[in-house]
Amino acid sequence: MSKPKVVILGGGYAGLMAASRLARQQVADVVLLDQSPYFEQRIRYHQVLAGTSVPRGPLAHWLRPAGVSFAHRAVTAIEPEKRRLLTTAGPIDYDFLVVTTGSRIDSSSIPGAPEHSHSLNSQNQCQTLAPSIQQLAQTGGRLLLVGGGLTQLETATELANRHPSLHITLLSSHNPFKNFAPKAEQYFRNHLQQARITLLEDHRALEVQQGVCRTSQGALPFDLCLCAPGFKASPIVNRITDQLDEHGRAKVSDTLQLIGDDRIWIAGDSAAFPWQGPSPLRMGCAVALPMGAQAGENVAAMIKGNDPTPFSFGFLIRCVSLGRKAGVVQTTQGDDKAKKRVFTGAAGAWIKERVCRMTFNIPRWELATGLRLYRWPSVPAIHQDIQRSVIDSAEG
Ligand SMILES: Cc1cc2nc3c(=O)[nH]c(=O)nc-3n(C[C@H](O)[C@H](O)[C@H](O)COP(=O)(O)OP(=O)(O)OC[C@H]3O[C@@H](n4cnc5c(N)ncnc54)[C@H](O)[C@@H]3O)c2cc1C
CATH class of the missing domain: 3.50.50.60 (FAD/NAD(P)-binding domain)
Incomplete structure (x- = not known):
């Protein structure tokens, strides 16, 4: 019997984690599409601007060991009723679709x-x-x-x-x-x-x-x-729903399925997740990696006839680089509220650099080995923090 076909649209942080978690279970034929042949480290773009050479991940090469096919093309439309994508190199059918098209810096809110x-x-x-x-x-x-x-x-x-x-x-x-x-x-x-x-x-x-x-x-x-007044989700999600949040992200259920079509999964910067924290879940690779992994796990669960698992995530730290020699690492509650403890200077830069390396290596290593190497903090551990913040903000 032939396996169902899962198409992953977007080879960023979320898309690669979805590919890795799905492929290791060998329940589907998986194809990943991207308009670029490379996984780009968006979180290092400012370094590139400063003249640093930053490595990119060749998608076809990274995906091959996991048995995932790569198609280098841009998607121009999604037709959910036909379970079909229109691309610059012709249409592609799917049984399940994972949308991880990320976001862009959107300056259109400022005239000129x-x-x-x-x-x-x-x-x-x-x-x-x-x-x-x-x-x-x-x-x-x-x-x-x-x-x-x-x-x-x-x-x-x-x-x-x-x-x-x-x-x-x-x-x-x-x-x-x-x-x-x-x-x-x-x-x-x-x-x-x-x-x-x-x-x-x-x-x-x-x-x-x-x-x-x-x-x-x-x-x-x-x-x-x-x-850089803010990020806006990649416009392709407009083609599948009009239920978008203020950043253009498509509203999803707690299991990351598009509201109204449970064959479509959305993860990363394209997804408006029903987050219980005091402010909307921020866009970041810190969220895209675990969301992508959960989406991949959930598609595999559905194909196997199991219930998908609600996405559960809590923040631990927020890292900011200040050039190559200094940084700030702010420890946070699960709901992203700042705690008192902060690492600054060279210690902050050191931690931030390790986090950046991890975001590049983890998808690559998972795809190469088929192992679940990445873990993330889930809500039960931070539940009390979130409850406390919700109560605090409700009490003003
Ligand atoms: C300078 C900078 C610094 C940042 N620093 C941090 C940080 O320190 N920490 C943090 O957590 N986040 C940071 N971010 C944000 C982070 O980069 C994003 O949140 C993250 O990349 C989102 O991951 P994603 O997988 O959802 O999407 P992306 O990484 O944006 O990947 C989306 C992929 O989809 C592809 N795609 C999009 N549309 C189409 C289409 N129509 N057809 C085919 N392919 C398509 C794109 O080519 C891309 O490969 C930073 C961003 C920038 C710009």
Whole structure:
């Protein structure tokens, strides 16, 4: 009897973990599709921009030992009623579909930003832009980073570390450290000062024009502008549902199945998971890896006639690199609320680097060995933290 066909759409952190967990059970013919032939380490894009060479994972080569086929193509539409994908190289049918198409930095909420600024959305793009940044540094040019999230913080500090002569300004509509413990906040502020990065808080970008950004507090001229006001889920999920959250993520059940179609599973940055914490589950490879693994396990369970397992996850730490020599590791409750303990400086950088290496090696090693090497903290261990936060926020 032929096995059911499972198509995994997207070879990022979530897609590779789904492929690994599904393939090891040998219950399906698994095909993974991606528009790129490589697994890219998105979490190191700022390093690429700073001129560092960052390895990529050749998808066909990584997937082969696990018996997963790779198809290099972009998906242009999904037709759930026909269980079919339309791709740049023709249609592909499926019995089960796992959507792990991730997200992109979306600057379209700021008028003029897509035309007059750059966003870090692919390794090639970062590589292409790197010489311009270097040239700018040689002339002591002005670099403006719009957006006060962790991506921009890592980018600003990485570039200051590599190119100390750049004049870097980081623009944020809020306090970028508000979700960190006081010790971490103090460390971040001191580090930015030492790195001569100007942080402008309570500045909302209203419009980006050629060479100038209009903000709620006045105009800021720049030579080059990088915008990262937030992530938006890859638009392909629009094709399968109109039940999306504010980040364009498709709403899923607690077992990661698309609401209304239990043959479609969604994991990683594309999934709006019914998280019990005080704020929506943030997008990150820290979440994409376990979600992808759970989606793969659940598809295999369904094929075997077993019940899928609800996804259960809790945070432990939040890691931020500040160039290559410093970092901040904030310990957290399961619901991502900051605890008191913080690792800073070289210790923070060391931990962050190990975490980054782990995110590259774990999918590769699992696919190569067929072993379940990756484990993640689940909710029972953090249940009380989450309950406490929900009560705290309900009580204001
Ligand atoms: C500079 C930077 C630093 C970051 N640092 C951190 C960090 O420190 N910690 C953390 O947890 N997160 C971090 N993130 C976020 C993290 O990279 C993402 O949350 C993570 O990559 C999401 O994983 P994913 O598997 O859902 O999707 P992705 O990694 O985005 O992979 C999606 C895949 O789907 C493919 N795809 C998309 N659409 C199509 C299509 N139509 N057809 C075919 N293929 C398609 C893409 O080519 C890609 O390979 C950072 C992001 C950036 C940009």
